Amino acid sequence: MKILVTFLEKLKIKKRRNLFLLGLTPLFLIGIGITIFDIYYYNRILPGVYASNLLLAGKTRVEAEALLKNQIKTPGTITLLAKGKKFDLSLNDIDLSYDIQSTVNSAYHLYRSENIISDIFNKPISLFTIKSVPIVTTTDEGKLNEYLQVISSQVATEPVHPSVIYSGNEVNVEKGSAGENIDNKEFRKNLEQQLASEDYSDIHIPFRTIDPALSEEESESLKKRAETLVEKRITLQHEYDLFSLKENELFSFLDARENFNEENIFRYVEKEISPRVNREPQNAVFRFEGGKVIEFLPGKDGITIDRQLLKDQLIDKLASLETSDEKTSTLIVPVQTDPPKVTTDQVNNLGINELLGSGISKFKGSIPGRVFNIGHASSKLNGVLVAPGETLSFNQAVGEVSSLTGYKQAYVIKDGRTVLGDGGGVCQVSTTLFRAALAAGLPINERRAHSYRVGYYEQNSPPGLDATVYSPTTDLKIKNDTPGHILVQTIFKPFESTLIFEIYGTNDGRIATTTKPVVTSVTAPPEDLYVDDPTLPTGVVKQVDYKAWGAKAVFDYKVERDGVTTYEKRFVSNYRPWQAVYLKGTGVQQ
Known part of the structure; x- marks a missing residue:
């Protein structure tokens, strides 16, 4: 009995072993199949893979590329349909090309990954599925957009954006209206899909509706905000340039839905401010001949407006003006700088290494002869060098002022009258130099005010900051008490009615301050004077001199270094009523 039991147990063990081996057989066969599959499709595209309608299965990448290059044919044009119109798009005009290599790589990597285990199960799936990869195409997006713009100009309806207009002391809001534009993004998507599948049938251009129109409530709210900005200003300043933003500019920065229109702010900055502010770095140039600098360019940083910061600051200023009673606000244009490769101190050994001070004056309304004389006289001072301890005499530097030295006739003060004379306008030059010397902290040894207040010298300036000259009796003299030479540089802008003087030299730490001129003893001008003139026909009246109020203007000028006052002077200007x-x-009428 015991022998029988032992036999039966051995029989059961053998049966289980046979069943186990039988179970392993399918797995073994599957493994062999996968191995054969992998060996055959090594470096080949897997089964069921197409590119468009071309079967690539079983082909190497080289074979697949050859097939696609041979089979893909590009038509000359595709017809675009829009609003009942047809447009033939030349595919050559948009630089259409097929990226065969990328297409084949995409096909090759179907069912393949970096995960070996995952690939063992994924690859056989290709035997039972069909997959198609799109043919990769490329076009010149810029050229395509240009073509769409041409079409858009013929079929699109541009939306009218809301705007606020200030006219005749009245604020009006244009609500705007809807429009339809080509949906460029959707069109490119449709075009790529058709080209990828070699479908060259007509394409309907998609449109999108743009409706910026304001509701009645939004329009009224925007109008009320705009009304708070009437007669208010924001002035942007950069170096010598001023940008005045008045009602219509400020209104354009408002937005009924987003509070402020950042796009309009950026557009204004790019169009109106950037061209006058942005500049490349300027390397220094210094050429000295015959005791005078004949060519000088100071090293200047390259400048780029910090658009984001300027936008934020403008919005802050606008918000403040909206909610306060202040009428004006000034903002220094924020910039980013890039230093020059050659600086001013590297091109000379005279101590001329930085700007010490500058002066500016305006002469809007000057007659052509006066404008010419301003440029002519200022050119005589451009490049003048003054050694340490020496005094600059305006009259000596400019020389003789007469028709013989190239000056034209313009109005001058002579013998108590304003008359035409050679060199009218030269005092604009001396006035500007006087202001630059004050800013640079230089001692003023001699200066005299005009006999009466001249309107040119009070354009963007208070009274009392002028300096008249008349050789040989009246001069402007400025001493160089700095440790190095000083260089005078002039900038003449006739079309902007602006003259600028810059004084360069060695900065020894001095700080110059001027008080705001105090105007007193204001006196009305005398009654108009009429003088008989037999050279004019009877009944003709010609004005030859203009009235001006008399006044006394006083300001104090002080120069300090390390907290110690090194120079101070009070300037008193007594202007006669004119x-x-x-x-x-x-005379007899003719």
């Missing part, structure tokens, strides 16, 4: 003079014709 009489208007008319010539009254008494």
